[in-house]
Amino acid sequence: MSVKNENILKAPASFEYTELRAVEEFFEKQEAMGWQLHGVDRSSFVFHKAEPRKIRYQAVVFNSELEEKPSYSSEFVQMCANEGWEYVAFLSGGRYIFRSQRQDITEIMTDDEYKYKSVVRKVSKDITLALFWSVLIVLQNALKFTDTSFYVAIKMNESEPVPVIFVLVTVYVLLWWIIFAFDKGLWLIKNRSRVKNGERVTSYDLGFVKKKRRITDAVAVLSVLALIGIYSYVDSGYLLHGSSMDKIILFFLLVMFVGVPFIAFFPRGAQSEFIFFGKKKEILKRSIAVALSVLMFLGVFAYNRTRQDVKIYEEAPVTVDDLGFADPETYKEITVSATGIAQQYRCYVSTAQQHLMYELFVGEWEWLTDRYVKKVLKNIDESASTDMIELNGTPWDICYVSVREGDNSLGLAVKDGKAVYVIYPSDKGAAEFLNIAYTKLFPAE
Amino acid sequence: MPRKSLQTLSEPMYYVLLALTKELYGTEIMQEVKRISGGRIKIGPGTLYTMLDKFYANGIIERTNNSLAIKSYIITSEGKKLLREEYARLSTLIIDGEKIMEGLE
Numbered sequence: 001m002s003v004k005n006e007n008i009l010k011a012p013a014s015f016e017y018t019e020l021r022a023v024e025e026f027f028e029k030q031e032a033m034g035w036q037l038h039g040v041d042r043s044s045f046v047f048h049k050a051e052p053r054k055i056r057y058q059a060v061v062f063n064s065e066l067e068e069k070p071s072y073s074s075e076f077v078q079m080c081a082n083e084g085w086e087y088v089a090f091l092s093g094g095r096y097i098f099r100s101q102r103q104d105i106t107e108i109m110t111d112d113e114y115k116y117k118s119v120v121r122k123v124s125k126d127i128t129l130a131l132f133w134s135v136l137i138v139l140q141n142a143l144k145f146t147d148t149s150f151y152v153a154i155k156m157n158e159s160e161p162v163p164v165i166f167v168l169v170t171v172y173v174l175l176w177w178i179i180f181a182f183d184k185g186l187w188l189i190k191n192r193s194r195v196k197n198g199e200r201v202t203s204y205d206l207g208f209v210k211k212k213r214r215i216t217d218a219v220a221v222l223s224v225l226a227l228i229g230i231y232s233y234v235d236s237g238y239l240l241h242g243s244s245m246d247k248i249i250l251f252f253l254l255v256m257f258v259g260v261p262f263i264a265f266f267p268r269g270a271q272s273e274f275i276f277f278g279k280k281k282e283i284l285k286r287s288i289a290v291a292l293s294v295l296m297f298l299g300v301f302a303y304n305r306t307r308q309d310v311k312i313y314e315e316a317p318v319t320v321d322d323l324g325f326a327d328p329e330t331y332k333e334i335t336v337s338a339t340g341i342a343q344q345y346r347c348y349v350s351t352a353q354q355h356l357m358y359e360l361f362v363g364e365w366e367w368l369t370d371r372y373v374k375k376v377l378k379n380i381d382e383s384a385s386t387d388m389i390e391l392n393g394t395p396w397d398i399c400y401v402s403v404r405e406g407d408n409s410l411g412l413a414v415k416d417g418k419a420v421y422v423i424y425p426s427d428k429g430a431a432e433f434l435n436i437a438y439t440k441l442f443p444a445e
Numbered sequence: 446m447p448r449k450s451l452q453t454l455s456e457p458m459y460y461v462l463l464a465l466t467k468e469l470y471g472t473e474i475m476q477e478v479k480r481i482s483g484g485r486i487k488i489g490p491g492t493l494y495t496m497l498d499k500f501y502a503n504g505i506i507e508r509t510n511n512s513l514a515i516k517s518y519i520i521t522s523e524g525k526k527l528l529r530e531e532y533a534r535l536s537t538l539i540i541d542g543e544k545i546m547e548g549l550e
Contacts, residue, residue, distance in 0.1 A: 060491050064498050075471070075516060079490040082472035110489035111457060111496075118495065 007049040013040050013091055015209075017119040017126075018187045020059040021202070022209035027057040027099070029206070037097065040089045055099050058085065060108050061118040063094035080108055093122060112201045116191050123184050130181035134174055183212075454531045460486050461496055462520055462528045468509050470517040471497070500524065 009030075015023045027037050032054065035047035062076055077087045077096070084105050085098040098108060109115040191201050204212070454462065457478070464477035475493055478486050488496075497518060500506040505524035508516045520528065 062491055062494065064494075073494075076490070076494050079471040079494055083475065083490050085490065106487045106489050108489045108491035109495075110487060111455070111492040113455075114492050114495045118491075 009035050009047040009049075010041070010044040011047070013043050013045045013089075015059070015095075016184075016204075017061060017093070017095075017122045018184060019204050019209050020061070020119075022204050022206040023059045023097075024057040025206035027097070028055060031055040031057075031099075037088050037099070040091060045089070053101070054103070055101055056103055056105065057088075058098045058100075058108050060096050060098070060115075061094050061122070062096060063118065083108075094118075112199070113195050116195045116201045120188065120192075123188055127181045127184045127188075130177040130184070134177040134181070453534075454527070457486055457488050457492065458496060458500075459528075459531055459535075461488070461493065461500075462505070462524060462531075465506055465518055465520040465524070466528075468517050468519040474518070 011026075030037065030047055031050075032052055034050055034052040036050040036053075037057075038046045038048045040046065062073065064073060064076075072090045080096075080098055081087060084100050084102055085108060086100060087096070088099055089097040091097075109118070187204075194201060460478045460482055461474060463481055464474050469477055471490065471493060474497075475488055475490070478488055497506065501508065501518070504521055505527060506518045507521050509519055510517055
């Protein structure tokens with residue numbers, strides 16, 4: 001986004017084929033307020049300050065049947081110009097913007113059947129794509145998550161937490177595409193019937209589109225929130241497992257992290273129907289918002305760091321013999337499920353007869369265990385773990401995480417309220433535990 | 446061969462083909478249609494261009510100066526045949542209608 005001066009206004013050049021009337025209304029209102037559409041710069045409509053005037057705009061979709069791809073047609077533009085339509089802009093997909101000062105001018109598309117047909121293929125393509133993504137998400141989940149009990153049934157309790165944010169993201173994305181397809185499908189059906197009955201083809205007006213965009217923004221914010229949750233330290237882990245104070249602080253930081261820039265970048269002033277407005281105070285507002293969100297991010301980062309009581313050793317503080325991994329059959333299998341970018345790990349602390357389930361981004365497993373290890377330690381009930389200790393003949397409890405790095409798997413061993421990372425050959429399992437590859441001790445001594 | 450969708454011409458299509466019995470370019474076609482129809486039929490440039498595109502793709506009209514940015518068009522023999530058929534169809538409608546209308550009070 002670039003803002004040149006107070007005499008220039010920019011708005012995203014984004015509208016659907018079903019929103020042609022809305023965009024016309026938007027330009028007409030801008031003209032009435034003294035903002036004349038100058039053209040399209042990259043992906044923005046550029047308006048220049050001018051005298052307010054009453055101008056009629058037409059947004060049309062035109063593609064030659066003789067060309068495979070939509071392209072700018074000078075002949076079409078010239079034909080419109082000869083009829084009094086001033087060409088203003090061309091956007092991808094054969095979308096043209098024209099204007100005229102004459103209110104009684106003949107419309108560019110006088111035949112509603114052609115008007116409908118000019119967009120029907122594009123709208124149908126949008127629907128097909130939306131349905132394709134929806135089906136893909138459903139199939140991916142259906143194929144990958146065979147253990148659907150914990151993916152579908154959200155049980156909000158400490159002993160069996162679920163990846164709430166991951167579930168929400170899937171639901172949002174799915175809902176988003178379904179609503180998108182439904183919206184377009186409804187438009188097609190309604191207008192097909194209008195064309196058959198010889199009525200005018202309608203497109204959504206500005207009022208409707210504005211309402212729709214507010215909902216879109218809300219969905220986008222929720223999705224961003226959820227995605228940040230997955231990629232950052234602020235996710236459902238603390239929100240679900242942390243103390244009340246953890247939950248309050250992290251929720252507040254999370255809301256600020258997303259909310260502040262959103263409020264700053266998406267003001268809805270009277271002069272800015274679609275999105276933003278370029279003035280010095282807006283630049284200041286955005287700068288403050290960016291600074292605040294950076295501070296928020298640093299705050300979250302610092303907060304998480306202070307919550308981790310980890311000491312890093314250059315050499316392992318314990319030996320392989322100390323750990324004494326024994327019969328792997330006594331430990332439950334580690335389940336790993338994955339979809340897209342996220343992986344799900346179920347980490348069993350066998351001696352406490354409890355299991356914890358974690359979600360994390362691939363490659364960040366160390367961070368995961370750093371963050372949760374205290375919780376693991378806290379939940380181990382030594383008095384209840386005598387069977388396991390006797391069976392193994394070792395005082396070590398084992399919590400191992402099935403993460404592979406080449407031929408090796410990484411895990412976590414717990415003893416006397418402390419834990420270390422361990423590594424063992426993946427093909428042999430923990431029974432053939434070879435060495436301590438990682439040198440963090442929890443909590444730090 | 447004209448596509449099935451062109452077997453019955455819409456009113457604007459009929460007038461455009463009438464206009465194109467002589468060589469014209471886009472704006473002239475719109476003016477000619479207005480003139481022939483006594484100002485009754487108005488065709489927007491978008492509709493006209495889409496229509497010309499369709500006629501051209503189906504061999505109903507041809508371009509007469511492909512090299513220029515502003516192309517002119519004229520009806521082909523296939524187009525004339527289509528126009529005659531449409532004229533005959535419309536004439537039949539009139540003749541049939543007259544039989545009834547004459548006896549109508």
